[in-house]
Amino acid sequence: MKVLSEIELDALTEVFNVGAGRAALSLSEIVGEEVLLSVPSIEILKAAEVTNRVFTLKDDKFATVSQMFTGPFTAEAVLLFNEDYALEIVRDMMGSQMSIDDLAEFEQEAMCELGNIILNACLSAMADMLKISLSSSLPTYSMSSPEEIAARLAEQGRDDNYILILHIDLVLEKHHTEGHLIFLLSSTSLSKLIAHIQQYLNTIL
Amino acid sequence: MSSPVPLGFSADDVVNSVNLGLVVVDHDLNIRLWNDWMSRHSRIDREQALEQNIIALFGEQLTPGFLRALNNAIGYGLPAILSSAFHRSPLPLFVEQDRSEAPVRMHQSIIMTPLRSDVGLPTCLIQVSDSSTSVKREKMLMSHSDALKREAITDGLTGIYNRRFFDESYALALRDAKRNRSSLSLFMIDIDYFKQYNDHYGHSEGDRTLKLVANILRAQMRRPNDVCARYGGEEFIMLIPGFTEAQAEKFAERLRASVSDLGIPHEKSQSGTHMTISVGVCTMTPDIGNDGTALLDSADDALYRAKKQGRNQVISGV
Numbered sequence: 001m002k003v004l005s006e007i008e009l010d011a012l013t014e015v016f017n018v019g020a021g022r023a024a025l026s027l028s029e030i031v032g033e034e035v036l037l038s039v040p041s042i043e044i045l046k047a048a049e050v051t052n053r054v055f056t057l058k059d060d061k062f063a064t065v066s067q068m069f070t071g072p073f074t075a076e077a078v079l080l081f082n083e084d085y086a087l088e089i090v091r092d093m094m095g096s097q098m099s100i101d102d103l104a105e106f107e108q109e110a111m112c113e114l115g116n117i118i119l120n121a122c123l124s125a126m127a128d129m130l131k132i133s134l135s136s137s138l139p140t141y142s143m144s145s146p147e148e149i150a151a152r153l154a155e156q157g158r159d160d161n162y163i164l165i166l167h168i169d170l171v172l173e174k175h176h177t178e179g180h181l182i183f184l185l186s187s188t189s190l191s192k193l194i195a196h197i198q199q200y201l202n203t204i205l
Numbered sequence: 206m207s208s209p210v211p212l213g214f215s216a217d218d219v220v221n222s223v224n225l226g227l228v229v230v231d232h233d234l235n236i237r238l239w240n241d242w243m244s245r246h247s248r249i250d251r252e253q254a255l256e257q258n259i260i261a262l263f264g265e266q267l268t269p270g271f272l273r274a275l276n277n278a279i280g281y282g283l284p285a286i287l288s289s290a291f292h293r294s295p296l297p298l299f300v301e302q303d304r305s306e307a308p309v310r311m312h313q314s315i316i317m318t319p320l321r322s323d324v325g326l327p328t329c330l331i332q333v334s335d336s337s338t339s340v341k342r343e344k345m346l347m348s349h350s351d352a353l354k355r356e357a358i359t360d361g362l363t364g365i366y367n368r369r370f371f372d373e374s375y376a377l378a379l380r381d382a383k384r385n386r387s388s389l390s391l392f393m394i395d396i397d398y399f400k401q402y403n404d405h406y407g408h409s410e411g412d413r414t415l416k417l418v419a420n421i422l423r424a425q426m427r428r429p430n431d432v433c434a435r436y437g438g439e440e441f442i443m444l445i446p447g448f449t450e451a452q453a454e455k456f457a458e459r460l461r462a463s464v465s466d467l468g469i470p471h472e473k474s475q476s477g478t479h480m481t482i483s484v485g486v487c488t489m490t491p492d493i494g495n496d497g498t499a500l501l502d503s504a505d506d507a508l509y510r511a512k513k514q515g516r517n518q519v520i521s522g523v
């Protein structure tokens with residue numbers, strides 16, 4: 001089933017790429033070198049349809065940062081990065097040598113901030129372009145396996161829930177990382193999001 | 206506070222007693238709350254701070270990261286975190302005891318939470334915590350854990366890696382090889398007639414020889430991902446990614462020659478007059494279901510055949 005038309009999907013991708021650009025700028029400020037961030041593609045699935053396929057099985061563990069946000073629509077935003085790559089990035093940014101098991105509290109805090117920067121940039125771009133206002137909880141960080149994430153989604157995956165998946169490309173000097181940003185939202189929230197995208201399209205077309 | 210039950214104490218006292226910096230700024234970025242902790246660590250009194258614009262108060266000392274976070278909180282209602290790892294010291298705050306002319310800046314973690322003012326205007330609560338001690342503790346733990354880790358993965362006698370390290374490296378190398386669809390070569394190495402050597406020359410001489418052999422084997426490695434470890438008594442194991450079968454065989458031959466070239470006299474050896482080794486080698490490109498057992502077994506089997514066929518030689522497994 002096609003939930004969004006091509007043009008709506010394009011508009012949404014554009015919104016998130018504006019967000020990605022803002023996030024890249026903020027990350028560059030911290031690292032002191034160019035950071036490239038883009039959202040090459042977006043998918044919308046029913047929560048019940050989400051399987052491991054979506055998150056490429058080769059990944060053992062994900063570093064996840066989530067924020068709950070509310071506004072004209074309500075959603076849980078979860079940012080997923082392959083844990084090894086995410087740690088490489090955080091370590092690059094701070095110059096630490098710890099192993100994953102010893103992931104120290106301040107690395108977790110750093111990971112939380114990395115997620116917070118990307119999520120806030122996407123949410124602020126959405127707020128600006130769709131002319132809405134959003135509020136959000138503080139980010140929380142956790143380490144999860146693909147199975148745990150799928151289980152967590154399935155738990156909330158009642159028939160009427162949808163999942164919006166953004167595939168993210170992050171390039172930081174030495175490393176190229178792929179991640180996913182997931183928005184978990186009810187069908188009511190999704191229809192409201194679509195309505196706002198249509199309004200946005202009406203203003204630019 | 207609009208609490209239905211009277212507090213019985215002053216909320217101001219709580220704000221001023223908490224071991225945390227608390228600042229509230231309004232939508233014009235004017236400071237509306239400045240607790241005692243902030244006064245002590247910024248050396249700016251509440252009277253000076255209140256009603257001042259936070260940007261004017263701190264001037265150029267505010268970082269772009271701090272301003273971006275503040276803008277997200279006030280402009281968009283989005284909470285933000287500034288971790289001490291990325292920002293170290295976003296605000297000019299100092300360790301309280303440091304009364305010198307150029308005091309040390311405190312490492313900080315900052316959380317900004319959007320609030321709504323009574324009249325519905327966006328406002329922001331800024332919480333500042335001192336992470337100096339946790340940063341210090343982390344550094345100490347890190348150096349301890351590095352030292353412990355080194356000990357835990359090193360063989361006490363020879364100074365090369367131990368079996369435990371090999372097992373961990375093997376699992377990682379296997380994963381990388383699967384991911385990159387690249388090859389992995391395993392070398393099982395056994396010192397020939399080592400028991401006879403020990404019986405004849407004594408244990409301390411045996412230990413010395415083990416060290417010599419371990420070091421010459423380690424010296425043959427060229428790349429950072431190569432692993433050489435003591436696997437058991439007189440057994441060693443090497444793991445090298447990216448070799449073809451022919452390259453691996455050639456390398457195994459080089460290992461054999463390197464030990465033979467040491468020319469350690471061994472009167473009780475039945476394969477020559479000096480110390481030699483037998484090597485079993487196997488090269489594989491592991492597929493998804495491969496848990497590494499097949500490669501280990503086949504290198505072990507090759508070593509067994511090398512020993513059976515007269516030692517001091519290299520045998521390739523399939």
